[in-house]
Amino acid sequence: MILPIVGYGEPVLRKVGEIISPDYPNLDILIENMYDTMYNAYGVGLAAPQIGLAVRLFVIDTEPFSESDDLKTDEQAQLKAFKRTFINAKILKEEGNEWAFNEGCLSIPDVREDVYRKERITIEYCEEDFVIKTEVFEGLIARVIQHEYDHIEGILFTDKISTLKKTLIKKRLQNIMEGKIRADYKMKFANKKGR
Numbered sequence: 246m247i248l249p250i251v252g253y254g255e256p257v258l259r260k261v262g263e264i265i266s267p268d269y270p271n272l273d274i275l276i277e278n279m280y281d282t283m284y285n286a287y288g289v290g291l292a293a294p295q296i297g298l299a300v301r302l303f304v305i306d307t308e309p310f311s312e313s314d315d316l317k318t319d320e321q322a323q324l325k326a327f328k329r330t331f332i333n334a335k336i337l338k339e340e341g342n343e344w345a346f347n348e349g350c351l352s353i354p355d356v357r358e359d360v361y362r363k364e365r366i367t368i369e370y371c372e373e374d375f376v377i378k379t380e381v382f383e384g385l386i387a388r389v390i391q392h393e394y395d396h397i398e399g400i401l402f403t404d405k406i407s408t409l410k411k412t413l414i415k416k417r418l419q420n421i422m423e424g425k426i427r428a429d430y431k432m433k434f435a436n437k438k439g440r
């Protein structure tokens with residue numbers, strides 16, 4: 246089922262997500278709905294706060310990135326195959342040089358900005374089986390994880406850009422809050438009038 250994606254300005258996007266227990270009701274259906282919602286919006290990642298739930302859950306499928314021509318063949322193959330559910334994730338370490346990537350977010354349509362992040366992360370998380378594991382990711386996969394992980398910490402990519410750029414996109418963010426935008430997928434806005 247496709248769920249509405251909450252827009253910039255919704256308070257839930259600023260909450261730190263709560264830990265999910267193995268008896269969380271209908272978790273399998275929630276995860277399935279999140280994948281449906283992400284694919285419908287042509288996203289590569291979606292975090293639970295974006296569908297209105299302040300819990301530590303996000304889903305990722307980097308397949309759309311695998312078609313970029315500027316990547317090495319092995320990286321393309323990796324991106325094509327990477328689909329993963331992250332429950333109760335905790336980033337333990339971020340290392341390497343900071344590099345810029347032009348990020349966007351399904352909660353912030355039509356805004357894209359370069360964001361600097363470190364190239365490699367060590368993350369502890371589990372999937373639906375609730376078996377805790379620790380893994381290292383780098384490159385674009387790490388990038389997508391870092392973006393989604395920020396969501397479960399109440400952080401948005403627009404927090405990480407320069408003051409000047411923040412000023413330049415202020416009006417656009419205001420429009421998103423008021424629902425004065427058109428997205429190709431179902432959304433829910435913070436201050437939309439008349440609804």
Ligand SMILES: [Zn+2]
Pocket residue numbers: 349350351352392396
């Ligand atoms: Zn996002």
